[in-house]
Amino acid sequence: MMARLPRFSVAEQPQHVIQRGNNRSPIFLRPADYRVFRTCLADAVTRFACEVHAYVFMTNHVHLLITPRVPGGIGRAMQSVGRRYVRYFNDQHGRTGTLWEGRYRATVIDTNRYLFTCSRYIEENPVRAGMVTAPAYYAFSSYAANALGRSDSLVTPHSEYLNLGPTPLARQTAYSGLFRSELAPSECDAIRYATAHGWAIGDAPFLRAMNAAGRRATALPPGPRPGRRGPNLIGVRLQTEIGV
Secondary structure (H helix, E strand, O other): OOOOOOOOOOOOOOEEEEEEEHHHOOOOOOHHHHHHHHHHHHHHHHHOOEEEEEEEEOOOEEEEEEEEOOOOHHHHHHHHHHHHHHHHHHHHHOOOOOOEOOOOEEEEEOHHHHHHHHHHHHHOHHHHOOOOOOHHHOOOEOHHHHHHOOOOOOEOOOHHHHOOOOOHHHHHHHHHHHHHOOOOHHHHHHHHHHHHHOOOEOOHHHHHHHHHOOOOOOOOOOOOOOOOOOOOHHHHHHHHHOOO
């Protein structure tokens, strides 16, 4: 079995983070659960110097777009959230044992090209799941803050978001305009694959920079592997889609 790569520990670079319930089981059973998880997350990102730019809390998993201001900040924040929320959830719902499906998964994001793609991917998740017809109708996400101007203390605008316009209304209008068309299936597939495997998402210079940071940022080139048959077609597809 191939050893897992260490997570990226790059300060000031946004990451897409997913944490799933064990065996895809629900991690939220009532509205109070969402509120408690949100409190745990807000406390943790403040304590460990991280900023959340986009989020969605689904029934059995969460997505975050989050920037650590110090190396290792995301890992410490997620560990804090996990421990604190599991204690609450088990106490409230009369259960024991783990709640999470292993460790969280994450991928580092090229800010210039993929920040808004990832943000849209996160906030459109309830639409793709058939839960609502538009992101504005889902209560547990950052869309209302980013696109409609609703106050949300969990959300810290990224500098790229602030560059969308000179006023809050201009930024909200520009951001909501990004949702007029759906993300291409290839974009969604690339984000899913990269996050599941811990690869970086970005153009060639960005990927080279991440490789130079001391941790392999992309899948190995396609070709024979011991114990495998044929080329790594998934890796080929991903590299084509994200511009490697």
